[in-house]
Amino acid sequence: xxxxxxxxxxxxxxxxxxxxxxxxxxxxxxxxxxxxxxxxxxxxxxxxxxxxxxxxxxxxxxxxxxxxxxxxxxxxxxxxxxxxxxxxxxxxxxxxxxxxxxxxxxxxxxxxxxxxxxxxxxxxxxxxxxxxxxxxxxxxxxxxxxxxxxxxxxxxxxxxxxxxxxxxxxxxxxxxxxxxxxxxxxxxxxxxxxxxxxxxxxxxxxxxxxxxxxxxxxxxxxxxxxxxxxxxxxxxxxxxxxxxxxxxxxxxxxxxxxxxxxxxxxxxxxxxxxxxxxxxxxxxxxxxxxxxxxxxxxxxxxxxxxxxxxxxxxxxxxxxxxxxxxxxxxxxxxxxxxxxxxxxxxxxxxxxxxxxxxxxxxxxxxxxxxxxxxxxxxxxxxxxxxxxxxxxxxxxxxxxxxxxxxxxxxxxxxxxxxxxxxxxxxxxxxxxxxx
Ligand SMILES: Cc1cc2nc3c(=O)[nH]c(=O)nc-3n(C[C@H](O)[C@H](O)[C@H](O)COP(=O)(O)O)c2cc1C
Numbered sequence: 343x344x345x346x347x348x349x350x351x352x353x354x355x356x357x358x359x360x361x362x363x364x365x366x367x368x369x370x371x372x373x374x375x376x377x378x379x380x381x382x383x384x385x386x387x388x389x390x391x392x393x394x395x396x397x398x399x400x401x402x403x404x405x406x407x408x409x410x411x412x413x414x415x416x417x418x419x420x421x422x423x424x425x426x427x428x429x430x431x432x433x434x435x436x437x438x439x440x441x442x443x444x445x446x447x448x449x450x451x452x453x454x455x456x457x458x459x460x461x462x463x464x465x466x467x468x469x470x471x472x473x474x475x476x477x478x479x480x481x482x483x484x485x486x487x488x489x490x491x492x493x494x495x496x497x498x499x500x501x502x503x504x505x506x507x508x509x510x511x512x513x514x515x516x517x518x519x520x521x522x523x524x525x526x527x528x529x530x531x532x533x534x535x536x537x538x539x540x541x542x543x544x545x546x547x548x549x550x551x552x553x554x555x556x557x558x559x560x561x562x563x564x565x566x567x568x569x570x571x572x573x574x575x576x577x578x579x580x581x582x583x584x585x586x587x588x589x590x591x592x593x594x595x596x597x598x599x600x601x602x603x604x605x606x607x608x609x610x611x612x613x614x615x616x617x618x619x620x621x622x623x624x625x626x627x628x629x630x631x632x633x634x635x636x637x638x639x640x641x642x643x644x645x646x647x648x649x650x651x652x653x654x655x656x657x658x659x660x661x662x663x664x665x666x667x668x669x670x671x672x673x674x675x676x677x678x679x680x681x682x683x684x685x686x687x688x689x690x691x692x693x694x695x696x697x698x699x700x701x702x703x704x705x706x707x708x709x710x711x712x713x714x715x716x717x718x719x720x721x722x723x724x725x726x727x728x729x730x731x732x733x734x735x736x737x738x739x740x741x742x743x744x745x746x747x748x749x750x751x752x753x754x755x756x757x758x759x760x761x762x763x764x765x766x767x768x769x770x771x772x773x774x775x776x777x
Pocket of ligand 1 (some may be wrong): 377379426429434480508630681682683685
């Protein structure tokens with residue numbers, strides 16, 4: 343039997359993130375879709391990010407009253423309506439006109455944070471003013487540190503709650519699909535130019551009347567006369583700083599008074615270093631498989647990191663999340679929240695703000711349904727006892743599991759939960775609370 347995904351234009355007929363992905367594929371020219379979709383080199387990490395979820399299975403409780411279900415979480419002191427948020431994706435304006443505002447508005451409407459990429463095509467000030475909600479700002483530590491300091495000052499002036507510094511891009515990942523599509527920066531090959539012409543709906547929405555959208559936050563970084571997308575792309579490549587170190591994070595910590603989050607951590611020692619420099623949170627991330635190919639999936643290191651940081655900072659993660667059930671697997675392993683990358687970008691590309699809202703709606707509904715099916719009425723009670731995973735993951739996943747479970751052939755088996763009265767789960771194995 344062949345399963346068909348929805349490929350029409352009505353986002354309300356998308357029932358899973360994969361439907362939105364197919365809609366995005368139909369609406370976008372190939373070079374744009376590949377920009378969202380692709381990973382680095384052989385895309386092993388891209389696949390690993392997805393594969394890890396099917397290796398972790400649920401152990402549900404039965405006969406638990408789940409008439410009322412709570413999926414809201416408290417994240418760095420503030421309540422969030424769902425255990426996920428929209429992570430930073432650069433150049434969203436190429437997916438849909440004013441894409442950054444549309445994503446931010448969708449997040450605000452859903453009561454979840456939005457992280458604006460520094461490579462946005464709408465300025466930080468405009469996004470904050472037009473979308474409202476909880477806006478965080480992502481930055482790279484460019485060679486021109488003065489620019490970063492100015493951007494931080496702008497973020498402070500408009501009341502941005504958190505600065506998210508991405509640290510996995512000291513060197514740019516090898517994205518071969520991108521190299522193939524262009525003859526040189528922003529000069530598409532003939533095949534792709536022809537393909538663009540076959541997408542008039544996208545052209546009218548994104549290119550008309552001013553051509554390719556421009557980066558709106560990076561003006562001060564670009565040499566005079568080079569603020570075209572092409573000029574900016576070249577300059578940004580040169581601005582990535584391979585000499586980045588923890589001293590630079592300390593520099594940022596000293597100048598930024600609000601929440602500081604480090605995105606791109608993939609090991610427990612680095613998570614502990616983040617605690618030492620005074621970060622408020624980390625995002626375990628391999629950049630959606632777009633940087634180091636062969637890198638571990640954030641899910642694999644999550645329990646170890648949660649255990650080591652012991653509640654001293656918020657632990658978030660991203661990479662491959664396309665289902666509410668997958669988000670709950672991360673929460674059960676101790677994450678405070680999940681960042682969405684491609685999932686909401688597909689929604690945006692499929693249908694603008696309504697499409698991004700639909701992506702969030704789909705995931706919220708799936709989270710809610712999964713909580714019900716798990717026999718867990720409150721996400722704050724979810725823990726590793728609801729999960730089971732095979733031996734090959736045990737070396738990384740095992741630390742979150744209480745010793746009492748260690749004798750079982752599968753780590754994470756829910757003995758404790760099975761012995762407890764229905765609906766009254768034992769306290770979580772890790773001291774980190776999701777509340
Ligand atoms: C199209 C696209 C653009 C991205 N741009 C940025 C960016 O500007 N800054 C950043 O820190 N991460 C960026 N990322 C990485 C995401 O923030 C996130 O780490 C990743 O997409 C998570 O994986 P997922 O897409 O499988 O959910 C981008 C990812 C994609 C797919």
